[in-house]
Amino acid sequence: MITIRINNESHQLDVTDDMPLLWVLRDILGLTGTKYGCGVAQCGACTIHIDGIPTRACQLPVSLIGDRHITTIEAIGNTREGARIQAVWLQNQVIQCGYCQSGQIMAATALLRDNPNPTDDDIDDAMSGNICRCGTYVRIREAIHQAANNA
Amino acid sequence: MRKPRDIGAILNRRAFFRGTLAFGGGMLLSGMIPGLPGAQADTKGVFIPNAFIRIDRSGGITLIMRHAEMGQGIYTGIAMLIAEELEVDLEQVTLEAAPADPSRYTDSAAGEEVTGGSASTRDSWLPLRQAGAAARIMLVAAAASRWNVPPESCAAQHGQIIHVPTGRTLSYGDLAEEAALQKVPEKIILKDPSTFRLIGTSPQRLDTKPKSNGTAIFGMDVRVPGMKIGRIMASPIQRGRLISYDSVAARAIPGVVDIITLQDVIAVIGDHSWAAIKGLEAANPQWDSGPHAAVSTKTLMDDLRRASDRTGLVAKNTGDVDAALAACSHRIDAVYELPFLAHAALEPINTTLHIRPNGADVWVGTQVPVRARQEVANATGLPPEKIAIHNHVIGGGFGRRLDSGSIGQAARLAKQMPYPVKLFWTREEDIQQDQFRPFYYDRISAGLNKQGRIAAWKHRTTGSYVTARWAPEGLQNGLDTDTVDGAVETPYDIPVQRNESVQCEPEGLTTLWWRGVGPTHNVFVVESMMDELAHLAENDPLDFRRSMLGHSPRGLKVLNEAARKSGWGTPLPSGHGRGIALHYSFQTWAATVLEVQVTDDNAIRLVRADTAVDCGPVVFPDAVRAQIQGGLIFGLTMALYNEITVTNGRVDQSNFHDYRMMRINEAPDIRVHLVPDLSADIGGIGEVGTVAAAPALANAIFAATGHRLRKIPFLSQMAGKSA
Numbered sequence: 001m002i003t004i005r006i007n008n009e010s011h012q013l014d015v016t017d018d019m020p021l022l023w024v025l026r027d028i029l030g031l032t033g034t035k036y037g038c039g040v041a042q043c044g045a046c047t048i049h050i051d052g053i054p055t056r057a058c059q060l061p062v063s064l065i066g067d068r069h070i071t072t073i074e075a076i077g078n079t080r081e082g083a084r085i086q087a088v089w090l091q092n093q094v095i096q097c098g099y100c101q102s103g104q105i106m107a108a109t110a111l112l113r114d115n116p117n118p119t120d121d122d123i124d125d126a127m128s129g130n131i132c133r134c135g136t137y138v139r140i141r142e143a144i145h146q147a148a149n150n151a
Numbered sequence: 152m153r154k155p156r157d158i159g160a161i162l163n164r165r166a167f168f169r170g171t172l173a174f175g176g177g178m179l180l181s182g183m184i185p186g187l188p189g190a191q192a193d194t195k196g197v198f199i200p201n202a203f204i205r206i207d208r209s210g211g212i213t214l215i216m217r218h219a220e221m222g223q224g225i226y227t228g229i230a231m232l233i234a235e236e237l238e239v240d241l242e243q244v245t246l247e248a249a250p251a252d253p254s255r256y257t258d259s260a261a262g263e264e265v266t267g268g269s270a271s272t273r274d275s276w277l278p279l280r281q282a283g284a285a286a287r288i289m290l291v292a293a294a295a296s297r298w299n300v301p302p303e304s305c306a307a308q309h310g311q312i313i314h315v316p317t318g319r320t321l322s323y324g325d326l327a328e329e330a331a332l333q334k335v336p337e338k339i340i341l342k343d344p345s346t347f348r349l350i351g352t353s354p355q356r357l358d359t360k361p362k363s364n365g366t367a368i369f370g371m372d373v374r375v376p377g378m379k380i381g382r383i384m385a386s387p388i389q390r391g392r393l394i395s396y397d398s399v400a401a402r403a404i405p406g407v408v409d410i411i412t413l414q415d416v417i418a419v420i421g422d423h424s425w426a427a428i429k430g431l432e433a434a435n436p437q438w439d440s441g442p443h444a445a446v447s448t449k450t451l452m453d454d455l456r457r458a459s460d461r462t463g464l465v466a467k468n469t470g471d472v473d474a475a476l477a478a479c480s481h482r483i484d485a486v487y488e489l490p491f492l493a494h495a496a497l498e499p500i501n502t503t504l505h506i507r508p509n510g511a512d513v514w515v516g517t518q519v520p521v522r523a524r525q526e527v528a529n530a531t532g533l534p535p536e537k538i539a540i541h542n543h544v545i546g547g548g549f550g551r552r553l554d555s556g557s558i559g560q561a562a563r564l565a566k567q568m569p570y571p572v573k574l575f576w577t578r579e580e581d582i583q584q585d586q587f588r589p590f591y592y593d594r595i596s597a598g599l600n601k602q603g604r605i606a607a608w609k610h611r612t613t614g615s616y617v618t619a620r621w622a623p624e625g626l627q628n629g630l631d632t633d634t635v636d637g638a639v640e641t642p643y644d645i646p647v648q649r650n651e652s653v654q655c656e657p658e659g660l661t662t663l664w665w666r667g668v669g670p671t672h673n674v675f676v677v678e679s680m681m682d683e684l685a686h687l688a689e690n691d692p693l694d695f696r697r698s699m700l701g702h703s704p705r706g707l708k709v710l711n712e713a714a715r716k717s718g719w720g721t722p723l724p725s726g727h728g729r730g731i732a733l734h735y736s737f738q739t740w741a742a743t744v745l746e747v748q749v750t751d752d753n754a755i756r757l758v759r760a761d762t763a764v765d766c767g768p769v770v771f772p773d774a775v776r777a778q779i780q781g782g783l784i785f786g787l788t789m790a791l792y793n794e795i796t797v798t799n800g801r802v803d804q805s806n807f808h809d810y811r812m813m814r815i816n817e818a819p820d821i822r823v824h825l826v827p828d829l830s831a832d833i834g835g836i837g838e839v840g841t842v843a844a845a846p847a848l849a850n851a852i853f854a855a856t857g858h859r860l861r862k863i864p865f866l867s868q869m870a871g872k873s874a
Binding site: 031038076136 | 221222223224353355356358359360362363364365366367368369371372374380405406422423424425428495496497498499544545546547548549577578773774777780781782783784785788806807808812813814815816818820821
């Protein structure tokens with residue numbers, strides 16, 4: 001049995017050590033807000049936080065997590081920066097199909113927490129691991145700047 | 152001003168069905184409201200005035216969406232149309248995806264229940280406002296009857312009927328049961344546009360809050376009690392067969408529960424996705440090569456080049472083009488090439504099914520629910536009416552979910568299982584088993600007269616006919632008009648013009664619509680050629696176009712607007728260039744100016760784009776801007792990076808490392824300028840942005856470097872150029 005903490009809850013899991021956290025979240029725990037897009041850490045749709053650090057869940061074996069704390073899109077709104085990013089995402093009508101946006105919001109939340117006033121270059125650095133096939137990048141940038149200005 | 156034409160793939164069907172379905176000439180007859188079943192009251196007293204509205208006694212107002220939400224914002228746009236006339240607020244409505252039901256949800260213009268062709272708003276603009284108005288009239292009648300007052304003394308607002316002289320009110324819920332007994336109105340007068348409360352505004356989208364907090368359920372996220380999850384792999388070469396697999400090794404993977412095969416497909420089923428993924432790896436399926444093992448990009452290209460020597464079907468012929476070309480002192484003869492493309496929507500193909508002896512449930516995101524249902528019927532032998540299609544928001548469509556073949560494949564597998572199962576493709580499967588945007592090989596010749604204007608224009612395209620497979624009744628005397636859409640009708644005054652189209656199907660690949668369809672293909676060729684001719688004429692690309700827009704005043708307007716907003720003609724730093732492209736697609740006029748920087752090492756930086764748009768009446772301006780921004784990035788991604796190639800019958804690309812997506816650090820700033828002609832026919836928008844991307848980029852790179860790029864994708868060719 002593996003014990004992990006997700007969104008402030010402990011879960012006992014009967015899964016193999018190599019199972020990526022992505023599938024634990026989606027298929028075992030029913031937390032389907034974290035998405036499968038590529039399986040090889042290219043697209044960022046599966047981004048979650050481990051102790052606040054944005055991480056690709058598709059490449060993270062569940063046995064390596066230990067007692068570190070996982071936060072997913074379902075609970076990111078409980079953090080100050082997460083709620084702020086979700087609000088500016090809606091205000092700026094960033095979202096189109098939405099499939100990548102859980103990952104985008106997780107990445108942007110971590111950026112805003114670590115850097116309350118990111119430059120365009122900072123945004124590029126923090127967000128370029130997250131693909132948006134609908135091409136919402138113009139608005140992602142605007143929304144992050146807005147979140148920073150009003151923080 | 153030339154008449155707007157119905158264009159594009161879906162629109163072949165529009166034209167076809169427009170001819171066969173008679174609605175009479177009346178604009179305001181209730182019979183024109185699609186799917187109108189007549190009022191009905193069931194035992195619960197629910198008011199269902201038509202196929203799109205349901206009001207229950209507790210006041211719940213449900214709007215039924217016959218178009219799929221794939222990111223384009225259509226759920227909100229359509230809700231605005233209905234709510235405008237129903238006189239409810241968007242906060243008061245709940246949205247529900249329509250079931251597969253051709254009797255109620257056939258799009259009368261498209262001829263089926265379909266989302267595509269940038270047609271949803273156009274096809275809903277009149278009938279769904281009428282649907283809302285019909286319901287409102289019946290609610291007013293019910294209130295007037297209850298109060299025993301003339302209906303003219305009552306007004307509808309915010310989900311209530313108010314008796315104006317006395318101020319009395321009744322909610323729609325209070326009136327549901329009686330409204331259901333009212334006569335369906337025969338005459339419906341729609342609101343004057345000057346009184347619109349919602350249309351023309353930009354409300355908060357109705358689909359995005361759940362997409363911001365992880366609660367939206369895409370097809371991939373469906374969970375059904377007792378459900379297993381399976382990974383599908385098909386033969387990497389079409390018509391190859393599964394010859395063996397390691398069942399023992401696959402079943403040794405913890406969580407694997409079943410292995411299901413078809414002649415050319417294997418699926419490993421597990422308690423969870425990881426078991427299915429690992430199980431399929433362990434199964435290590437072996438395939439025979441089938442008949443297409445010798446196919447490669449080179450053989451496909453050779454086929455296209457050979458086919459392009461043939462005289463094609465003639466799509467347009469004004470004057471003697473060969474004689475006119477021969478008389479030109481200056482001419483250009485060019486070949487343009489556009490590659491096979493994958494859709495690469497971020498949500499991979501998936502279908503969840505529970506197939507039982509007497510019926511089936513299917514949970515999927517589809518642009519074609521009736522086709523999806525028929526696929527399951529064909530696979531299972533169940534009658535269609537016993538199959539429920541539960542449509543979901545889609546994690547990117549771009550044309551991919553216009554095909555339902557993956558749903559049939561899933562049904563042929565799932566019928567072998569007694570339990571519900573979600574069957575999914577990995578990213579690799581999604582790219583390699585895609586149905587690809589066709590390769591187009593275009594020969595074009597054009598010449599100038601002494602005034603430096605176009606005297607003759609000859610354009611022959613060669614490529615796959617998607618219509619021949621997808622909607623063969625939409626062919627026009629054998630011609631797939633999508634292959635010449637954007638080529639036959641250009642914005643320009645061209646006195647002598649000939650367009651031909653040659654069908655050439657790629658061996659071993661299936662082709663499908665892709666965002667922007669015909670215009671994405673042809674406008675690249677036309678607008679690049681316009682740029683080449685402008686330089687041949689030693690004219691400014693903007694002025695050259697302006698001089699030939701006598702029949703396109705709206706085209707001139709958007710061109711001027713894009714030029715003005717972009718600062719066309721103002722000095723740029725060294726290494727920078729601006730490219731311009733104009734087009735009329737999906738009944739919308741758009742012009743884009745793109746500024747790029749090409750560095751000394753031939754890296755291309757996209758600096759800024761300005762697009763001016765006239766799509767006629769605008770329902771949801773912010774969604775128009777969003778579609779132009781996203782569509783442009785979609786097209787720029789393709790123009791810079793994307794091609795599907797084939798070696799030994801197999802697709803070479805497999806994931807985002809070799810089928811590259813634009814990222815935020817590569818995306819330009821994009822400014823959208825709306826200059827709508829409100830008296831024009833309403834235009835489409837979802838595909839418009841994509842159309843201008845490649846030509847604007849090619850023309851900008853030429854302006855910056857003097858290199859003319861006639862073949863997509865551009866980046867790999869730039870690497871071979873000296874700066």
